[in-house]
Amino acid sequence: VSEPDQAVTAQASLADAVEALDEGFALFDDTARLRLCNARFREIYAGLAAMLVPGASWELLLREAVSRGLLDAAAARRLRTTEARLDPAAGVEPLEIAAPGGRVVVASLSATRAGGFVLTLRDVTARRRLEAREREADLLLRKVLEACPANVLMSRVADGAVIYRSPPATELLGPVGRHAELFAEPTAHADFIAALLPEGRVEAMPAVLLRPDGTAFPATISARMIADRGEAVVVSTVTDLSREAAMQAELAEQRATIFQTEKMSALGELLAGVAHELNNPLSVVVGQALMLREDVDDPAIVRRLDKIGAAAERCARIVKSFLAIARQQPASLAPAELDVIVATGVDAMRNGPTGLTATVEVALAGDLPRIAVDADQIAQVVVNLVGNADQAIASSGRGGLIRVSTRHDAPAAIVELRVTDDGPGIPEPALGRVFDPLFSTREAGKGAGIGLALCHRIVTAHRGTIRTEPSPGGGATFVVRLPVAAVAAALPGPRRRASGLASEVAR
Numbered sequence: 460v461s462e463p464d465q466a467v468t469a470q471a472s473l474a475d476a477v478e479a480l481d482e483g484f485a486l487f488d489d490t491a492r493l494r495l496c497n498a499r500f501r502e503i504y505a506g507l508a509a510m511l512v513p514g515a516s517w518e519l520l521l522r523e524a525v526s527r528g529l530l531d532a533a534a535a536r537r538l539r540t541t542e543a544r545l546d547p548a549a550g551v552e553p554l555e556i557a558a559p560g561g562r563v564v565v566a567s568l569s570a571t572r573a574g575g576f577v578l579t580l581r582d583v584t585a586r587r588r589l590e591a592r593e594r595e596a597d598l599l600l601r602k603v604l605e606a607c608p609a610n611v612l613m614s615r616v617a618d619g620a621v622i623y624r625s626p627p628a629t630e631l632l633g634p635v636g637r638h639a640e641l642f643a644e645p646t647a648h649a650d651f652i653a654a655l656l657p658e659g660r661v662e663a664m665p666a667v668l669l670r671p672d673g674t675a676f677p678a679t680i681s682a683r684m685i686a687d688r689g690e691a692v693v694v695s696t697v698t699d700l701s702r703e704a705a706m707q708a709e710l711a712e713q714r715a716t717i718f719q720t721e722k723m724s725a726l727g728e729l730l731a732g733v734a735h736e737l738n739n740p741l742s743v744v745v746g747q748a749l750m751l752r753e754d755v756d757d758p759a760i761v762r763r764l765d766k767i768g769a770a771a772e773r774c775a776r777i778v779k780s781f782l783a784i785a786r787q788q789p790a791s792l793a794p795a796e797l798d799v800i801v802a803t804g805v806d807a808m809r810n811g812p813t814g815l816t817a818t819v820e821v822a823l824a825g826d827l828p829r830i831a832v833d834a835d836q837i838a839q840v841v842v843n844l845v846g847n848a849d850q851a852i853a854s855s856g857r858g859g860l861i862r863v864s865t866r867h868d869a870p871a872a873i874v875e876l877r878v879t880d881d882g883p884g885i886p887e888p889a890l891g892r893v894f895d896p897l898f899s900t901r902e903a904g905k906g907a908g909i910g911l912a913l914c915h916r917i918v919t920a921h922r923g924t925i926r927t928e929p930s931p932g933g934g935a936t937f938v939v940r941l942p943v944a945a946v947a948a949a950l951p952g953p954r955r956r957a958s959g960l961a962s963e964v965a966r
């Protein structure tokens with residue numbers, strides 16, 4: 460085969476290869492005239508087919524394409540300037556242009572060594588359509604998520620950055636930027652990721668999360684791990700349990716109250732029985748000790764008899780108070796003003812035989828609705844609470860101020876009495892027992908452990924509640940809440956005002 464023949468064969472196979480290309484291909488010479496183009500090129504610019512012959516000028520082709528509406532003027536300008544700046548040493552950015560028939564092609568220009576250039580056209584219509592459809596689907600999904608009332612949070616596993624937050628999630632959790640910011644405890648996020656990684660899912664994992672204002676709330680968090688564009692992404696949703704928790708706490712408190720009341724009534728009955736049985740033998744002991752004392756002269760024996768008598772009398776007193784607790788029922792309910800009862804009770808304490816060690820500050824509401832109560836019994840409650848506070852302060856040497864206040868909780872239809880002291884407070888182990896009969900921490904012979912049991916009995920008999928609270932800065936607080944009963948309106952007559960007592964300080 461001769462050399463020219465070889466060249467012809469090479470050229471033929473080159474033309475074959477160019478024809479076989481999936482891209483449109485056009486070669487221009489150094490005078491910017493068309494040398495050749497393949498069938499794909501002619502197919503894309505079918506409207507120019509008659510002009511796509513060797514020798515056609517680049518400039519003319521551009522102009523014709525524009526005037527026949529096959530190419531928009533802006534695209535033609537971009538092609539023209541790109542071609543003018545072609546540099547064989549440097550590549551150029553391909554241009555995306557609209558081709559006839561709603562097609563989209565990527566046009567690349569590159570310089571040839573002979574001083575000409577090549578224009579290739581890659582049809583990207585299908586890909587662009589797919590991308591547009593994906594974008595639409597994405598948009599739809601986003602719209603659905605935005606409208607969905609569930610809270611959804613998406614975050615990257617790699618750096619924990621939150622990449623999507625549905626509006627309810629923003630409302631519940633605030634504009635968190637990182638998934639870890641959700642959690643109240645610093646280690647909780649690591650625990651969550653550790654639970655998620657093995658199976659790519661977490662079901663209702665309990666966690667303490669943060670609200671936008673920084674307060675913590677109990678919740679559960681469920682999550683799935685998905686792959687998004689090659690990245691691991693966590694899709695999570697949170698269930699706020701604070702309402703359930705509040706309900707649980709309320710139930711627990713109700714249970715505790717019922718338990719306490721039942722315990723008290725059982726104990727009360729038992730005490731009443733025992734006290735009743737002890738009453739007679741005790742009076743025998745007291746009486747016999749007294750009589751025997753008349754008969755003997757030996758001072759040593761008299762002293763011992765005095766001890767027996769004193770002990771027996773103390774027993775008799777305790778028995779009496781047991782009976783008092785057991786019998787405690789609101790004896791006579793009559794409309795009364797809590798402020799007046801409190802003022803009277805505190806007054807009695809101040810002017811009583813033992814007086815008070817501490818300063819008592821009285822802050823009365825002044826405008827409380829009247830309640831149907833046994834005023835003497837409620838006064839006893841006041842006396843016991845103030846007395847306990849004074850004793851706690853006196854015996855510990857801590858504090859020196861007792862605050863007694865009243866308040867109207869109108870929405871709950873309740874009047875409230877608070878006795879707060881700055882004394883030693885009630886230590887944890889004693890907290891649950893202070894209302895138990897016979898529970899006392901006072902030194903032997905001083906406290907019988909009756910006072911609060913009596914208070915409890917009186918208050919519950921009035922359908923009220925009594926509970927302890929720690930005082931801020933130590934000390935104990937007792938809160939008595941009494942319902943404003945309808946009977947209060949029964950009795951006519953002017954309301955006795957507790958004015959002048961509204962806030963006084965005395966020692």
Ligand SMILES: Nc1ncnc2c1ncn2[C@@H]1O[C@H](COP(=O)(O)OP(=O)(O)OP(=O)(O)O)[C@@H](O)[C@H]1O
Pocket residue numbers: 843847848849851880882883884885889893894898899900901905906907908909910911912934935
């Ligand atoms: N304000 C208070 N501060 C600290 N502890 C208190 C206070 N009030 C009551 N307590 C504790 O509760 C216990 C029981 O009180 P309660 O009034 O029932 O009995 P008491 O005062 O010991 O005896 P009693 O009242 O029969 O004379 C007390 O011994 C004390 O430990």
Ligand SMILES: [Mg+2]
Pocket residue numbers: 843846847906909910911
């Ligand atoms: Mg007491």
